[in-house]
Amino acid sequence: MSLFWRIFLLNAVVLAAATALLLWAPVTVSVPIVLTEAVVLTGGMVAMLLANAVLLRIGLAPLDRLTRLMTRIDLLRPGQRLPVTGRGEIADVVRTFNEMLDRLEAERGDSNARALSAQESERRRIARELHDEVGQSLTAVLLELKRLGDRVPEELGADLRDAQETTRASLDEVRRLARRLRPGVLDDLGLVAALTALTTEFRTHTGLDVRRRFDPDLPPLPNEAELVLYRVVQESLTNVARHADATGAEVALRRTPAGVALRIRDDGRGLGRSKEGSGIRGMRERALFVSADFTISTMDGGGTEVSLHVPALDRSS
Structure with missing residues (x-):
């Protein structure tokens, strides 16, 4: 009718x-x-x-x-x-x-997949250029400064040593940026090693007490899923360090019947009434890319919890 x-x-x-x-x-x-x-x-x-x-x-x-x-x-x-x-x-x-x-x-899923693939390709290219071009140039400058340090008068030695330390610090920063843009350890040693290195780096550079709880028998995951997990942890810890006023955080990976569950908790002030920014929406887009379930919420005792449930690799297909 x-x-x-x-x-x-x-x-x-x-x-x-x-x-x-x-x-x-x-x-x-x-x-x-x-x-x-x-x-x-x-x-x-x-x-x-x-x-x-x-x-x-x-x-x-x-x-x-x-x-x-x-x-x-x-x-x-x-x-x-x-x-x-x-x-x-x-x-x-x-x-x-x-x-x-x-x-x-x-259509949104297809466009997200293309955009994220292009984004990771660009990250890989920039990381390679930072490591190969800028890193090698700074290494050459550092070696040249060391060679000059053996030939200049003593009164210029202190200035040259300061220049060496500045160059060495810049080289370390370039390498750190390259690792953040494209984690080579993820490709070489796997997800657990990459997340261990990432959390250690955050603990060193931010002073945030990052604890890890990783199950030893995690199932195999597609390469795209491992990269999504890494990026979600990276973005979550960045948000904690910048906005949460937290002193500690916990990153947990556990095995589930369907795959892998990621959980990031902090002891900060929570989400409050703030709207989701580009970082959180970017995590949602990455989760859709691998058909994962993404949630973010404020815990009862304070702090924020980020959860991501990723399906495991189907070996029967």
């Missing part, structure tokens, strides 16, 4: 009921109208309007649910759908909206 006929019949039912009551009820209208007749007619009109409003509310309820869903829909939180009940135009609208969400989520 179309929406037009649905509304028309609802109003027709109300009007027919009101007409039947007027025909068979012992009510008459005098000229001029008396007070009791006016009260009866007014009460009947109010009852008719209320009945019409209730019936229309029931009939148009699916459109209200669709409107509420449309105002809060977020493609980074997939799976939000409305149940399709009955037939007619409203059911067709709900079904079409659900199908549109399916297409948008699929």
